[in-house]
Amino acid sequence: MARYVFITGGVVSSLGKGLASAALGALLQARGYKVRLRKLDPYLNVDPGTMSPYQHGEVYVTDDGAETDLDLGHYERFTGRPANRMDNITTGRIYQDIIAKERRGDYLGGTVQVIPHVTDAIKEFVLDGNEGYDFVLCEIGGTVGDIEGLPFFEAIRQLGNDLPRGEAVYIHLTLMPYIPSAGELKTKPTQHSVKELRSIGIQPDILLVRCDREIPMAERRKLALFCNVRESAVIPALDADSIYAVPIAYHAQGLDDEVLNAFGYKGAPAPELSRWETITHRITHPEGEVTIAVVGKYTGLKDAYKSLFEALIHGGIANNIRVNIEWIESATFDVEDPTPHLDHVNGILVPGGFGERGAEGKIKAAGFARQRKVPYFGICFGMQMAVIEAARSLAGIGGASSTEFGPTEEPVVGLMTEWLKGNDLERRGFDTDLGGTMRLGAYPASLAADSRIAAIYGDTEISERHRHRYEVNCAYRDRLEERGMRFAGMSPDGVLPETVEFVDHPWFIGVQFHPELKSRPFAPHPLFASFIAAALAQSRLV
Known part of the structure; x- marks a missing residue:
């Protein structure tokens, strides 16, 4: 029977509940236990799929096509267990299901209320499908006291009574700030946060205290006394040089x-x-x-590219080198020559994105990499911009563009209106809802046996996760291949281009999927390992 660990946060957001949950999951897994991690998000969006990355960081996509919170990326990277759509729930999804039931008459004319209907739905989500697991770790998004989070806190409070005694543990993550003018660490924010948690009926069993320096034993005793926990249950969560040092630090x-x-x-x-x-x-x-330039449009918030950042670090781990990342706003190249920004880097990566802003800058980055023979990795939108650049510069298609940017006579990239998902035909149009309407989740691809990318994978049949609405137009394939851009990977039916590469380039690969989502520190994705190896070779030529 599964035991449940509920991880809550207090004082301020962004303390790292997701990372703490992932690290604890990794530690329990390292002891031989089977662990599942789940995220409960209080916001009203059905999922984060329509949010700007500046609002909520990256959207993490699972194999089954769910658009989820970025913390699920931490869960997968630390435990290696693939997440699915049932590992992330939002208030929006809860209310969507409840309202649908109410409209059908499932409540038999009763008044639908937060308690018990919403809290029961949350509890049902938490408890569902956990057979075979030793521990289920549930992270509650936001901070204690947030009005939108109250139904979730009430639900986990109820679960503490519903479950057999001793089968639920509550961990509360808080902040202990250092006040330089006073030269002191302050326990009061944690005391107030725990008081707020206890006021809604939850007594934490363990305090995980974020701090930028060692916490003296006197302060730990004070927290234990005023927060009603054992001294041994006040666990310092000190800043670490790398997130991958956290499991060892927490164990210590x-x-x-x-x-x-x-x-x-x-x-x-x-x-x-x-x-x-x-x-x-x-x-x-x-x-x-090595130094890698990431030319993107959301570089103002690093969490917008969280999985990408970690996958680059994994590539460095695979090659036993440090990866220095320079984040460059792609719109910069709309008005500036990219040369001063890129002539010193060892590799260029253009990631996914949506919309026209910064697109010309990404096209210029791809052109710079192609002409200067700098390793180039184009992911999703980055592949599409590389294809447009080749169409304009090599195939003489001056008007090459994407229908994402508006009507064009040369739709080298166009809206995907239908495709196969398993045995089902999916259809989309220009006027469909934005949420959940892209090609999402794991899809297979067939790689040419003699291609560079097949050699990197060591296989010709692969499966990778997608999140996009537009595709490279196969009508331009022949003209591009005549100029050296090979369509090395295709969907199994031969309709959708999945990868491109230049035969006469040291390392120039574009992929329509998101390989960063499947990279792990202990199993770096082969494309990132190969890209960083190519960048290392480039650095030795300079």
Whole structure:
């Protein structure tokens, strides 16, 4: 029977509940337990798919096509367990389901209320499908006291009573700020946060306290006394040089031991942390370094490219080198020559995105990489812009563009109106809803046996995750291949281009999918490992 760990946050947002949940999951997994992680988001959006990345960071896509919170990326990267659409729920989805039931008459004329109907729906989500797991870790988004989060806190409070005694543990993540003018660490924010949590009926079992320096024992005792927890249950969560050092750091502070003690586990096996030790050693003791320029349109918020950032780090781990990333706003190249920004880098990556803003800058970045023989990695939109650049510069199609930017006589990239998902034909139009209407989730692709990308994968049949609404137009394939851009990967039916590459370039690959979503620190994605290896070779030529 599964035991449940509920992770809540207080004081301020962005303290790292998702990372803490993932690290704890990794520690329990390292002890031989089977772990599932789930995220409960209080916002009213049905999912984050229509949000700007500046609002909520990247949208993480699962194999089954769910657009989810970026924390699910942490969960997958730390545990290796593929998430699915049932690992993330929002207030919007809860209310959508409840209102649909009410319209059908499922409540038999009763008044539909937050308690019990909304809280029951949340509890049903938390408890569903957990057979075979030892621990289910549920992270509640936002901070305690947020008005939109109250139904979720009430639901997990009820679960503490619904579940058999000793099968639910509450962890509260808070901040202990240092006040330079006073030269003191302050416990009061955590005290107030716990008081707020207790006022709604939840007594935390463990405090995970974020701080930028060591917490003296006197302050830990004070927190234990005023927050009604054991001294051993006040766990410092200090800043780390790398997120991949967090599992080892939390174990050293006793987090996993305290969780198991709270459940009454005695004599649990020690965690096997050798792979995390290897990863952190490679990060802290690199044998070289490369500089990668990421030319994107959301570079003002690094969480907009969270999985991409981590996948580049994984590529560095695979090659035992440090990856330095320069974030460049693609709109800069709309008015400026890219040369001063790119002539010193060892590789150029153009990531996914939506809309016309910054598109010309991405096209220029692709052209610079092609002409200067700099390793280039185009992902989703980055592949499309590379194809448009080749069409304009090599195939003589001066008006080459994308219908995403408006009507064009040369739709080298166009809206995808229908495609196969398994045995079902999916159809879309210009006037359909934006949410959940893209080609989403895992799709297969067939790679040419003699292509560079097939050599990188070591296979000709692959499956990768997609999130896009537009496709490269196969009508232009022959003209582009005559100029050296090879369509090396296609959908199994031969209709949709999945990868392109230049035969006469050291490393120039575009992919329509998002390989960064499947990269792990202990299993770097082969495309990122190869890209960083190519960048390292480029650095040695300079």
